[in-house]
Amino acid sequence: MSYVNSRVRKKDAMSLVTGKPVYTGDLIPQNTLVVKLLRSPHANAFIEEINTAAALKVPGVAAIFTYQDVPTSRFTTAGQTYPEASPYDRLILDKHLRCAGDPVAIIAAETEAAALKAMNLIKVKYDVREPLLDFTKAKDNPILVHPEEDFKALCPVGADNRRNLCSTDVFEVGKVEEALSTCDVVLTRTYHTKANNQAMMETFRTYSYLDEYGRLSLVSSTQVPFHVRRILSNALEIPKSQIRVVKPRIGGGFGAKQSAVSEVYPAFVTLKTGRPAAIVYTREESMTNGSPRHEMQMTVRIGANKDGVIKAIDLYALSNAGAYGDHGPTTIGLVGHKSLSLYGGVEAARFACDVVYTNTMNGGAYRGYGATQGIYAVETAVNEMAAALHMDPCAIREKNMVLEGQVMRTYYNETCNSCTLDKCMAKAKEMMNWQEKFPAKVLENGHIRSVGVAMAMQGSGISGVDIASVEIRLNDDGFYTLLVGCTDMGTGCDTILAQMAADCLDCDIDRIAVRGVDTDQSPYDTGSYASSTTYVTGMAVVKTCEKLREKILEAGAKLLDIPVEDTEFDGKRVFCPGKDKEVSLSQIGYASFEGHNRCISASESHSSPVSPPPFMVGMVEIDLDPETGKVEIVDYAAAVDCGTVINRNLATVQTEGGIVQGIGMALFENIQYDKFGRMMNNSFLQYKIPTRLDAGKIRVEFESSYEPTGPFGAKSIGELVINTPAPAITNAIYNATGLYFRELPIRPEDIALGLLHKDEN
Amino acid sequence: MQITVTINGKKYTEDVAPDLVLLDFLRAHGCYSVKRGCETSNCGLCTVHLNGKPVLSCSVLAVRADGKSVTTLEGLQKEAEEFGGFLADEGGEQCGFCSPGFIMNVLAMVRELENPSEQEIQEYLAGNLCRCTGYQSQLRAIQKYLAWKQEGTK
Ligand code: FES
Numbered sequence: 001m002s003y004v005n006s007r008v009r010k011k012d013a014m015s016l017v018t019g020k021p022v023y024t025g026d027l028i029p030q031n032t033l034v035v036k037l038l039r040s041p042h043a044n045a046f047i048e049e050i051n052t053a054a055a056l057k058v059p060g061v062a063a064i065f066t067y068q069d070v071p072t073s074r075f076t077t078a079g080q081t082y083p084e085a086s087p088y089d090r091l092i093l094d095k096h097l098r099c100a101g102d103p104v105a106i107i108a109a110e111t112e113a114a115a116l117k118a119m120n121l122i123k124v125k126y127d128v129r130e131p132l133l134d135f136t137k138a139k140d141n142p143i144l145v146h147p148e149e150d151f152k153a154l155c156p157v158g159a160d161n162r163r164n165l166c167s168t169d170v171f172e173v174g175k176v177e178e179a180l181s182t183c184d185v186v187l188t189r190t191y192h193t194k195a196n197n198q199a200m201m202e203t204f205r206t207y208s209y210l211d212e213y214g215r216l217s218l219v220s221s222t223q224v225p226f227h228v229r230r231i232l233s234n235a236l237e238i239p240k241s242q243i244r245v246v247k248p249r250i251g252g253g254f255g256a257k258q259s260a261v262s263e264v265y266p267a268f269v270t271l272k273t274g275r276p277a278a279i280v281y282t283r284e285e286s287m288t289n290g291s292p293r294h295e296m297q298m299t300v301r302i303g304a305n306k307d308g309v310i311k312a313i314d315l316y317a318l319s320n321a322g323a324y325g326d327h328g329p330t331t332i333g334l335v336g337h338k339s340l341s342l343y344g345g346v347e348a349a350r351f352a353c354d355v356v357y358t359n360t361m362n363g364g365a366y367r368g369y370g371a372t373q374g375i376y377a378v379e380t381a382v383n384e385m386a387a388a389l390h391m392d393p394c395a396i397r398e399k400n401m402v403l404e405g406q407v408m409r410t411y412y413n414e415t416c417n418s419c420t421l422d423k424c425m426a427k428a429k430e431m432m433n434w435q436e437k438f439p440a441k442v443l444e445n446g447h448i449r450s451v452g453v454a455m456a457m458q459g460s461g462i463s464g465v466d467i468a469s470v471e472i473r474l475n476d477d478g479f480y481t482l483l484v485g486c487t488d489m490g491t492g493c494d495t496i497l498a499q500m501a502a503d504c505l506d507c508d509i510d511r512i513a514v515r516g517v518d519t520d521q522s523p524y525d526t527g528s529y530a531s532s533t534t535y536v537t538g539m540a541v542v543k544t545c546e547k548l549r550e551k552i553l554e555a556g557a558k559l560l561d562i563p564v565e566d567t568e569f570d571g572k573r574v575f576c577p578g579k580d581k582e583v584s585l586s587q588i589g590y591a592s593f594e595g596h597n598r599c600i601s602a603s604e605s606h607s608s609p610v611s612p613p614p615f616m617v618g619m620v621e622i623d624l625d626p627e628t629g630k631v632e633i634v635d636y637a638a639a640v641d642c643g644t645v646i647n648r649n650l651a652t653v654q655t656e657g658g659i660v661q662g663i664g665m666a667l668f669e670n671i672q673y674d675k676f677g678r679m680m681n682n683s684f685l686q687y688k689i690p691t692r693l694d695a696g697k698i699r700v701e702f703e704s705s706y707e708p709t710g711p712f713g714a715k716s717i718g719e720l721v722i723n724t725p726a727p728a729i730t731n732a733i734y735n736a737t738g739l740y741f742r743e744l745p746i747r748p749e750d751i752a753l754g755l756l757h758k759d760e761n
Numbered sequence: 762m763q764i765t766v767t768i769n770g771k772k773y774t775e776d777v778a779p780d781l782v783l784l785d786f787l788r789a790h791g792c793y794s795v796k797r798g799c800e801t802s803n804c805g806l807c808t809v810h811l812n813g814k815p816v817l818s819c820s821v822l823a824v825r826a827d828g829k830s831v832t833t834l835e836g837l838q839k840e841a842e843e844f845g846g847f848l849a850d851e852g853g854e855q856c857g858f859c860s861p862g863f864i865m866n867v868l869a870m871v872r873e874l875e876n877p878s879e880q881e882i883q884e885y886l887a888g889n890l891c892r893c894t895g896y897q898s899q900l901r902a903i904q905k906y907l908a909w910k911q912e913g914t915k
């Protein structure tokens with residue numbers, strides 16, 4: 001039986017659907033202190049005085065901490081490989097409050113009621129300053145978000161706290177100005193994407209305790225347990241050897257939990273009080289002080305000839321880091337690399353960027369990680385170019401898209417070894433019946449049905465940076481334990497890695513017990529982000545299985561007393577072909593646990609010098625009511641090249657889920673602040689994510705290429721799939737109205753007003 | 762305030778604070794399937810049955826359950842496994858955090874509506890948010906489950 005490329009149920013599925021207590025919040029022990037944070041009402045302020053005396057008298061209050069109590073080493077909460085590109089720009093608690101909701105005090109109490117009562121009794125005198133809220137005015141603004149002397153950037157990302165710069169960069173291939181000057185048509189367009197909240201259903205949460213060895217132990221809803229260990233060590237100024245991080249089941253992450261948002265607070269309380277402590281973020285806190293997608297403004301200059309050949313693209317992106325630089329310098333890189341590279345043949349391309357600090361909530365990692373913003377801008381510009389040239393937007397792509405075998409000059413000069421983007425385009429057109437439906441038709445009720453298109457890519461892991469290791473042990477009776485350090489957050493990686501192992505070891509998937517993640521026990525893995533798990537950790541599984549097979553053969557040969565060259569292993573037994581000699585895996589397992597033999601296990605790690613992009617084409621059909629401007633998603637066709645599909649169900653659901661998140665970004669989601677810098681839409685009542693009535697019908701097909709460097713030919717899928725809705729829907733709205741909306745989300749009122757003005761003109 | 766509530770068939774008589782919500786009362790009694798996803802009655806994660814009818818347990822005071830019977834997924838394990846199997850076969854429980862509330866509402870719908878159309882299903886469950894799956898797999902699972910149930914009653 002082959003498990004790869006089939007529809008295997010997730011290993012944890014039945015415990016999830018029967019509601020078993022497997023998440024962080026279900027595991028918090030009795031008598032754990034409840035941790036709450038007093039948060040700043042001001043976006044830019046200094047604490048002048050803080051008085052906790054009355055609050056400490058509330059019965060049940062165990063401790064209250066202020067900036068005077070915490071360590072003074074700056075750190076980043078971004079979960080990235082050391083040395084992190086994100087500047088070390090924050091303290092656990094700081095005298096300087098840089099955004100609304102920045103923590104002012106940590107309160108630990110026996111009950112939530114006591115903690116909240118104490119919170120109200122803390123007296124704070126603020127020196128309130130004018131906040132810097134407009135990110136387009138942040139660079140070299142006299143208001144400094146990080147005036148401190150001890151601001152530190154570990155990597156040369158161009159950070160300069162005296163200029164509100166978190167990072168800056170530029171790269172160019174070919175000569176952009178020259179190429180643009182020879183084009184028949186050059187368009188310059190500016191696009192604006194907003195901050196979006198990941199809105200995973202399980203908010204940030206962590207509990208901590210001192211274990212039987214006196215070490216600080218955490219159970220946390222995190223995508224990056226090993227990074228959390230280092231972040232805590234930096235923040236708390238204690239050795240990493242004193243910290244253990246365990247990840248149970250996670251209620252969604254989408255990148256939000258690639259930052260240590262909640263971990264430091266209970267950890268600090270436990271360290272100070274010796275007591276178990278837990279923090280569970282409210283939805284409001286998750287909204288106001290999470291780690292959302294970076295808001296960006298992007299200007300695209302695109303040049304093409306009349307025949308539709310795109311010759312040059314020049315892209316400038318300005319990103320709002322917010323108050324802290326988590327993921328700021330790295331997110332921006334993808335804006336360029338993962339958008340321009342869709343057009344492999346361009347003569348010249350340039351990408352320049354600035355990431356700036358402001359007094360708004362800090363950004364973080366959100367599925368797509370900058371590629372989403374960049375692809376929206378470039379794909380929309382390409383659609384605008386198609387319109388300017390009176391071309392079908394599919395046709396212009398067919399002329400210019402990246403092809404297998406091409407060297408991607410804007411993608412670290414990697415060769416595109418696996419790519420069926422052309423087939424994805426053909427497939428999507430067929431699924432959507434594009435020829436028939438493009439561009440639009442008016443229905444009897446006056447509504448307009450129109451279609452739109454976009455392409456997308458992503459990476460598979462961070463080349464030369466991500467490392468994954470796994471260990472597989474053979475046990476008595478011949479079953480295996482697969483130890484992984486990557487974090488299944490609902491994505492199903494525990495299952496797909498077991499599928500791969502089962503195929504490599506020719507065994508039933510139930511004979512593989514998977515265990516992740518405990519930093520004391522699991523082999524090292526950078527964590528689950530950057531679409532790395534299937535591709536990078538998967539390869540570590542393949543390598544480990546190869547090693548393990550060798551060891552099993554050796555052990556079998558020894559037991560059979562024949563040379564190892566004469567033996568074979570078929571998953572159940574080691575045998576000598578043609579001869580009547582065999583020993584079962586179960587016997588080998590038992591023997592390995594006994595006396596003179598050796599335990600059989602293997603552990604390999606993997607890191608990839610390349611990050612092969614998965615590709616896709618997304619096509620949407622919308623129903624637009626020109627009276628009200630309301631847009632409904634009728635149909636979404638997705639043709640995806642993620643290399644070999646490891647699990648059809650999970651890959652399909654990833655795609656469907658990513659597309660619906662993308663629909664949210666395109667039509668509804670927008671983090672908004674009032675003039676004081678306080679987030680206004682801080683609940684699901686105001687911040688609307690798509691419900692099942694907004695999702696429309698989504699159809700997914702795979703056009704698999706084969707990636708030679710991936711496990712079983714696989715690439716990634718998790719992030720890619722969020723990238724097409726925004727540009728495809730923008731395109732469909734244009735095809736319905738003749739208007740391009742260059743700011744997301746595109747709201748009904750924008751469309752209705754746009755149509756009104758169009759009529760007036 | 763003293764209340765008597767039956768949770769999954771077992772009777773509890775207890776003193777509770779008047780502002781205690783049913784969600785917290787249930788979790789305090791070991792019903793960990795009941796999740797909280799918001800503070801504004803918008804997510805549906807906390808859905809339980811109160812006297813057989815689906816309610817948002819975050820928006821019902823524990824005292825309102827006095828004299829009534831509450832069912833959570835812990836009390837419907839057989840149905841959870843039945844429908845859950847269909848959901849699992851579609852990959853429709855991604856992180857699974859929304860699954861208990863969603864399944865409670867699906868089970869309520871199946872009791873309430875006979876042969877619901879696709880539109881009726883989507884409307885009935887509109888209050889159950891899911892950020893992972895994009896809802897399609899959940900719909901496929903429901904339709905297959907309904908078909909399977911029809912088969913069974915033939
Ligand atoms: S917790 Fe969100 S509706 Fe009850």
Ligand code: FES
Nearest residue numbers: 855856859891893
């Ligand atoms: S499966 Fe994660 S929220 Fe629904």
